[in-house]
Amino acid sequence: MKVSNIGWKIGGKAGYGIKTAGLIFSKIFAKKGYFVIDNNEYPSVIKGGHNNYTVRVSSDEILSINKSINILIALNEETLRLHQDEVTYGGYIVYDECNSNIDSFKKSRKDINYVMVPFSKIISELGASKIMINSVSLGVSVALLNYDLELLKNVIKDFFKSKGTDIVNLNIKSSELGFKYLREKLKLNAYDLEIVKPSGKVLVTGNDAVFLGAVRSGCKFYAAYPMNPSYPILDSFASIEEDYNIVARDAEDEIAVINMVMGASFTGARAMAATSGGGFSLMNESIGSAAMTETPLVVVLSQRPSPAIGLPTWTEQGDLLFATHASHGEFLRVIIAPGDPEECFYFTGKAFNLADKYQLPVIIMLDKYLSESHFSYDKFDFKKINVDRGKMLTDSKKVDDEYKRYINTEDGVSPRTAPGVEGGVFIANSEEHDQYGYTDESAHNRKSMVDKRFRKIKSLMEEIPPPRIYGPTDAEITIWSWGSCKGPILEAMSILNQKEKKVNLVHFTYLYPFDNEIVEGIVRETNKNILVENNKTAQLGKIIMMNTGYRIKNKILKYSGRQFLPEEIINGIEKIE
Amino acid sequence: MARSKGRPKKKRYHLKTVDFNTERKPSWCYGCGNYGIWKSLKKTFVSLNLKPHEILIVYGVGCSGNGANFLKTYAFHALHGRALPVATGAKLANHKLNVIIIGGDGDGISIGGNHFIHTCRRNINMTYFLCDNKIYGLTNGQASSTSDKGFKTKSTPLGVREKPLNPVLLSLSAGATFVARGFSGDTRQLTDIMKKAIKHKGFSFVDIIQPCITLNKVNTYDFYRENICNLSDIKDYDKSDLGGAIKKSMEEEKIPVGIFYQVEEPLYEEGLKQIERKPLVDHIITDIDVNRLFNRYY
Numbered sequence: 001m002k003v004s005n006i007g008w009k010i011g012g013k014a015g016y017g018i019k020t021a022g023l024i025f026s027k028i029f030a031k032k033g034y035f036v037i038d039n040n041e042y043p044s045v046i047k048g049g050h051n052n053y054t055v056r057v058s059s060d061e062i063l064s065i066n067k068s069i070n071i072l073i074a075l076n077e078e079t080l081r082l083h084q085d086e087v088t089y090g091g092y093i094v095y096d097e098c099n100s101n102i103d104s105f106k107k108s109r110k111d112i113n114y115v116m117v118p119f120s121k122i123i124s125e126l127g128a129s130k131i132m133i134n135s136v137s138l139g140v141s142v143a144l145l146n147y148d149l150e151l152l153k154n155v156i157k158d159f160f161k162s163k164g165t166d167i168v169n170l171n172i173k174s175s176e177l178g179f180k181y182l183r184e185k186l187k188l189n190a191y192d193l194e195i196v197k198p199s200g201k202v203l204v205t206g207n208d209a210v211f212l213g214a215v216r217s218g219c220k221f222y223a224a225y226p227m228n229p230s231y232p233i234l235d236s237f238a239s240i241e242e243d244y245n246i247v248a249r250d251a252e253d254e255i256a257v258i259n260m261v262m263g264a265s266f267t268g269a270r271a272m273a274a275t276s277g278g279g280f281s282l283m284n285e286s287i288g289s290a291a292m293t294e295t296p297l298v299v300v301l302s303q304r305p306s307p308a309i310g311l312p313t314w315t316e317q318g319d320l321l322f323a324t325h326a327s328h329g330e331f332l333r334v335i336i337a338p339g340d341p342e343e344c345f346y347f348t349g350k351a352f353n354l355a356d357k358y359q360l361p362v363i364i365m366l367d368k369y370l371s372e373s374h375f376s377y378d379k380f381d382f383k384k385i386n387v388d389r390g391k392m393l394t395d396s397k398k399v400d401d402e403y404k405r406y407i408n409t410e411d412g413v414s415p416r417t418a419p420g421v422e423g424g425v426f427i428a429n430s431e432e433h434d435q436y437g438y439t440d441e442s443a444h445n446r447k448s449m450v451d452k453r454f455r456k457i458k459s460l461m462e463e464i465p466p467p468r469i470y471g472p473t474d475a476e477i478t479i480w481s482w483g484s485c486k487g488p489i490l491e492a493m494s495i496l497n498q499k500e501k502k503v504n505l506v507h508f509t510y511l512y513p514f515d516n517e518i519v520e521g522i523v524r525e526t527n528k529n530i531l532v533e534n535n536k537t538a539q540l541g542k543i544i545m546m547n548t549g550y551r552i553k554n555k556i557l558k559y560s561g562r563q564f565l566p567e568e569i570i571n572g573i574e575k576i577e
Numbered sequence: 578m579a580r581s582k583g584r585p586k587k588k589r590y591h592l593k594t595v596d597f598n599t600e601r602k603p604s605w606c607y608g609c610g611n612y613g614i615w616k617s618l619k620k621t622f623v624s625l626n627l628k629p630h631e632i633l634i635v636y637g638v639g640c641s642g643n644g645a646n647f648l649k650t651y652a653f654h655a656l657h658g659r660a661l662p663v664a665t666g667a668k669l670a671n672h673k674l675n676v677i678i679i680g681g682d683g684d685g686i687s688i689g690g691n692h693f694i695h696t697c698r699r700n701i702n703m704t705y706f707l708c709d710n711k712i713y714g715l716t717n718g719q720a721s722s723t724s725d726k727g728f729k730t731k732s733t734p735l736g737v738r739e740k741p742l743n744p745v746l747l748s749l750s751a752g753a754t755f756v757a758r759g760f761s762g763d764t765r766q767l768t769d770i771m772k773k774a775i776k777h778k779g780f781s782f783v784d785i786i787q788p789c790i791t792l793n794k795v796n797t798y799d800f801y802r803e804n805i806c807n808l809s810d811i812k813d814y815d816k817s818d819l820g821g822a823i824k825k826s827m828e829e830e831k832i833p834v835g836i837f838y839q840v841e842e843p844l845y846e847e848g849l850k851q852i853e854r855k856p857l858v859d860h861i862i863t864d865i866d867v868n869r870l871f872n873r874y875y
Contacts, residue, residue, distance in 0.1 A: 031875060202874035212870060218862025221670055240870065245851040245860050247669050252695040256662040259655065263635070263666025266653055267674070268858040271666065289656050379871050387863045396630075418858065419633040419651035419667065419674050427645050427652040430638075438601055438646050439654075 004194045005058035006145065007069040009086065010137060011079030015047035017134035018075075020159070022053025024138055026203055026374050027155050028148070029057045033199035036376040037487070039065050039369065039563070044228070044312040050078050059194035063340070064487035065373075067567040070191060071144055073137045075119065080105050087112050092190050094140055096120060096133075115144075115188065122177050128170045135171040139178025144190040149179050202377055206370035206484075209341035209380075210300055211236040213348030214272050215244055216385045219298075221264035221271035222248040223257040228312045229368040230274040230302040254279035258286040258299065266295045266428055268394065268418035270352055274300035277319050278309070280326070287361050288327035293428035294406065294416070294453070296355035298348075302366040305561045314561030315368035317483055317534040321542060323363050324512050332358070332456055334464070335512035337365040339486030341375045343509060349385030354463065357390035358413060358456045365511075367534065369563040370484040391415040396422035404435040408448060412455030457513055464510045466518045471497065471504030477573060478526040480552055482508040482540050484563065485532050491566035496573065503573070508540060514547045523550050530554040530576060532569060594619035597629065601646045610787025611641055613761035614679075614708055618648060620764070621771040627675060635664040637680025637689065639715050640789075641708035644679060658689030661696045661705070668703050671856040672846050675775065676703040683713045683721040686742050690722070693744075697751035697780060701845045704774045704781045707744055708761075710789040711796055718792035728795060745826040748782040749819065749838055755781035756822065756838040760805060761788070762798050763834075770836065778841060786832065801832070808835030816840075 010021050019040055030036045035058045043049035056065045069086040072079070074095045084105060087093060091112045095102055096119045106114055117140055119133045126132075135156060142152050153172050160168045182188055204212070211233050214222070224234040237248035247264075251257045257273045264271040275283065280301045290297040303319045305311040323335055334354050338344040348364060355362040393399050393415050405426035407414045414435075417424025427437035432449060434440040471493050479489055489505050496503045506522055523529070529552045531541045536559040538552075545551045556572035558564055597619040605611045622632065632650035636642040638657035645654040651674075655663045660678045668676040685693055685707050696705070712730065713719040719732035723744065727736040748756050755777040759767040767785065774781035788797050808814055808825070815821055822838035846852060 027875075200875060202871055204874050208874060212867055215870065216865055216867045218860075218865055220857040220860060220862070221666060223666070242850045244865070245857065247849060247851060247857060249669075251662065252691055255659065256665075256692055256695070259659045259662035260666030260669075263653065263663035263668075264670035264857070265666075266663070267633070267667040267670040269670035270862065271670070285656055286659065289659070293653070379868075382867050418671075420630060420671060420858075422628070422630045425629045425649060425651050427654055429645065429652075429654040430656055431654060437652075438599070439643070 001190070002192045002194060004060055005056065005062065006071070006191060006193060007054065007056050007066065007088070008071045008141060009052060009054045009069045009083060010073040010075065010134075011050065011052035011083055012075030014042060014045055014049045014051045015131070016051070016075060017131045018042070018051040018053050021134035021138055022055060023374070024152070024155055024159055025055050025141060028142070028151050030201040030203045030376040031151065031155065032148070033196045033201060034059060034193070034376070035062045036201070036203060036374065037062055037065050038374045040372055042313055050082065052079065052083065057193065059196045062491070064491045064566055066491065067565045071141060073141065075133060075137065077101060084109060092144060094137070115186065117178065117181060122181065123174065126170065126173060126177065128174055132171055132174040135174035136178035139175035140182050142175070143179045143182035144188065146189045146192050149176070199378065202379055203374040204341045204377065205232070205372050205374055206338065206341050206344045206366045207232045207302070207372065208236065209344035210274070210348045210364065210366070212380070213345040213385060214352070215240070215246070216382045217349045217352040218270045218387055219272050219352065220246055220269040221261065222246060223251050223260045223273050224275065225251060225254045225257050225279055227276045227279050229304060229371040230276055230300055230366070233274045233300065254282040255286065258283040262286060262290050262295050262297060265297060266293070266418070268392070270356070272298040272300065274302065276302050276304050277306045277322075280319070280323070284327045287333070288329055288331065289430045290361045291327070291331035291333065291453070292430050294359040294414070295428060296359055297361040298351050298355050298364065299361065300364045300366060302368065302371045304368050305559070311561045313368065315534065315563050316559060316561060317367055317485070317539070318536070318559070320365070320482070320511065320535070320539040323365060324543065326363070330450075332360050332454060332460070333512060334360065334362040334460070334510070335365060336362065336510055337483035337508065338370070339483060339507060339509055340370070342377060342380065344370070345380045346384060347509065353386075353388045354460070356392070357388060358460050359390070359416065360456070365483060367484050393417045393424060394421060396424065399423040405437050406433065406435045406449065406452070408435060408452050411459050412452050461513055461515060464513060464515070466515060467506050467508045467522070469504060469506055469522070472502050473504070473525075475502040475504035475527070477501070477503045477528045477530060479503060479505045479530050479532050480540060480544070481505065481532040482511060485534055488564040488566045489532055489569055492569035492573070495566065495570060511540075511543065514543060516547050519544060520548050520550070523548065528554070530556060530573065532556045532564065532572070534558055534563060591626065592623055592628065594623050597622055597649050599647055599649045603647045604643060605640060606791050608790045609640070610710060610761035610789070611644060611708065613764045613767065614641070614706065614785055614787065615644060615647060617764045617767040617771055620768045621775065624768070625772060625775060632675045632677065633664075633667055634677045634679055635660040635667065637678075637684030639681035639684050639713070641679055641681045642684065658684050658687070658692065660684065661689060661692040664703055665696060665699070665701060668701055669846065669852070669857070671858045672702070672852055673856055677775070678703065678705040679708065681714070682707060682709045682711060682723040682744070686744055686747070687722040690742075694747065694751040697748050697753040697782065699845045700752065700754055700779045700842055702778055702780070704777075705783070706771070707782070707784050708787055709744060709784050710787045710793060711741070712789050712793045714789050714792055725795070743826060744782075744784045745837060746823060749823050749826060753782045754779035754840050754842050755836070757782070757836040758784045758786065758832075758834045760786050760801055760834050762801060766834065773836065777839060779844060804832050805834050806831040808833050808837065
């Protein structure tokens with residue numbers, strides 16, 4: 001059967017190479033130019049527990065994974081129990097012969113095909129280790145899709161090359177045996193994907209894109225404390241630090257992390273930290289220190305379901321209000337929530353420029369789904385990220401004789417020097433200070449310095465892109481959302497708009513500072529408004545209400561630790577109607 | 578030795594201690610130990626021929642931290658307990674700077690204790706002067722983690738119940754490569770220690786015992802003068818013997834001052850190829866090519 005897109009899922013116990021299989025499956029399609037998006041679900045343990053990996057492949061552009069699974073590779077019974085219902089009409093379930101309860105599963109779904117593959121037997125006959133069942137399953141999958149075995153072998157070779165030729169060969173052999181079993185024994189060919197124009201796409205996660213954007217932006221110092229789901233950014237930096245002249249280090253805790261980054265930034269290097277909710281909680285006091293000393297700061301906050309340890313390996317958008325109000329006192333900050341890896345890349349460039357130009361903290365908000373899911377792209381155009389360091393004085397000749405670090409300027413931004421620059425000596429003072437940086441508790445100074453720091457908002461607002469509106473302008477229904485919900489909503493919209501139901505989306509990526517006038521203007525033009533957020537309390541809705549007084553009553557909220565699927569949004573909208 | 582040919586040596590202007598004064602007069606209590614430390618720092622900078630813009634001092638919060646206003650160098654007045662990580666980031670971004678950390682016992686040993694032990698074990702080439710008056714001065718006299726057991730303060734009217742932490746012992750066990758103790762009442766010796774600490778290649782730590790004349794009526798100038806003993810008076814004291822230094826730091830009868838320990842070990846920053854040629858801050862970042870990085874994502 002010729003199809004334009006395929007949903008594929010593999011499930012099994014943790015430690016069985018589920019993630020590897022999933023990523024290789026994604027790669028073999030991205031390499032040929034297919035559009036790919038994947039999602040890895042796993043518990044917070046190294047071995048044991050249930051893992052599954054979903055990949056959606058399409059010959060047309062896709063923006064999210066969805067509910068329909070055409071092929072389910074069930075390496076254990078739990079996978080059948082949890083995911084059998086996701087398989088679409090006429091779909092395929094591949095299971096191991098040692099699954100003795102298969103008949104009861106078969107009874108409940110007579111509309112799908114069950115394919116037995118003796119995974120364990122193939123592996124033991126080959127003398128390979130049990131984890132290589134994942135390579136057998138890849139061979140099986142490629143055969144089911146009438147796809148390119150040679151390409152699979154090449155990707156496997158590339159993927160395992162650091163582990164030595166023996167491992168490479170055994171994995172290749174395993175995939176061949178899987179492929180052969182299906183072709184020769186079962187003579188089965190389930191789907192044929194539409195051919196795409198060969199292009200070769202990269203597969204990047206939100207974490208990868210932030211990393212790439214930061215390197216391009218000239219980030220020279222990166223610190224982190226290991227924490228899901230943002231820790232892979234540290235691994236990425238560490239792997240290139242000598243090559244790109246970057247210092248990337250882990251520190252004793254997140255308080256040290258944020259203060260090291262602040263120290264590096266104060267000294268003139270572009271610097272960044274990344275963490276999740278728990279680490280961000282620890283960083284809070286210091287974010288205010290950056291604001292008070294007007295030190296540029298870029299922090300990545302990748303959200304996971306909280307409070308406390310919560311669900312470390314799952315996703316949620318629960319920290320928006322927290323980030324917009326993080327740290328004690330009143331001060332300006334910028335909150336950016338990219339909707340996909342492409343935005344992660346370009347907005348990270350923007351984050352560094354805004355931090356430098358306005359000398360304040362910038363927080364980039366991701367979540368586990370965006371941090372870890374792979375999306376296929378043609379290469380990003382890195383030339384589109386330019387570097388603007390704002391009012392930075394590194395040449396001592398350009399420093400005024402009576403240099404005042406915090407001079408009261410019209411736009412609130414004062415030229416900054418850095419240690420080492422002659423004539424530019426100043427105190428970066430966490431206490432309220434005068435224009436030189438000396439501690440000053442007088443009433444008139446306090447007021448004038450608070451005003452100076454807040455005066456930056458005028459030119460800052462001019463640089464902050466407004467929420468972007470997707471879809472028809474004359475929609476009956478307007479969805480309001482932010483960050484990583486973008487993809488599933490756009491997918492839902494394209495289905496709904498085919499049904500002649502006009503739906504559009506107001507998508508926020510720059511959430512703070514908040515432009516009342518623009519949002520009020522949008523509200524005036526809309527009919528029925530619905531909030532879609534991956535949290536319990538509709539935090540964007542609260543921000544809109546706080547700033548405009550307008551309350552969006554209709555809400556579609558999800559806080560199960562899983563991201564939205566387009567079908568759930570469609571159902572939600574139909575229920576509200 | 579033949580005289581070197583080529584460019585004449587760059588002439589350096591010499592500063593006086595007053596050149597390190599700011600327009601602000603110190604606000605410490607008259608007789609405070611901080612005056613001795615302030616004076617010694619200025620003398621140290623002059624004698625090492627350092628210029629204000631070549632020095633970065635990161636201050637903690639407390640009476641000593643207020644010194645940020647009175648000493649003319651680049652300064653970062655950090656949050657309470659957070660001076661060490663700020664200094665670490667600054668030094669790694671520009672390792673040509675002379676980075677010094679100044680803070681009190683509450684700042685560095687109580688709230689900042691975790692950063693203290695971890696900074697000791699990194700051996701980054703910077704110097705930490707701990708202004709140790711065994712009390713929280715700025716909040717008007719609560720016990721700190723270096724206050725003696727039984728010491729009565731407003732927060733401990735019946736006396737401190739915990740044992741004090743010994744910053745010298747702590748830094749030795751955590752891996753600092755230069756450990757000393759000075760006394761703010763002896764600025765000559767303190768200046769000498771400060772000079773050696775700054776010149777030391779590695780992380781140098783100096784516990785500076787200082788009286789808080791307003792709030793600590795036990796550890797006074799007289800108390801210290803009577804109870805101090807000088808390590809330099811000990812014949813054959815081996816500064817490279819860690820075990821001996823640890824033993825000495827634990828002595829309770831007298832309070833040893835001087836250099837407990839000094840060894841040369843590889844610097845944290847020495848192994849970093851990325852800063853070998855020049856500091857991070859000196860790299861041009863306007864057009865970094867990340868094209869080849871994309872290849873790993875195919």
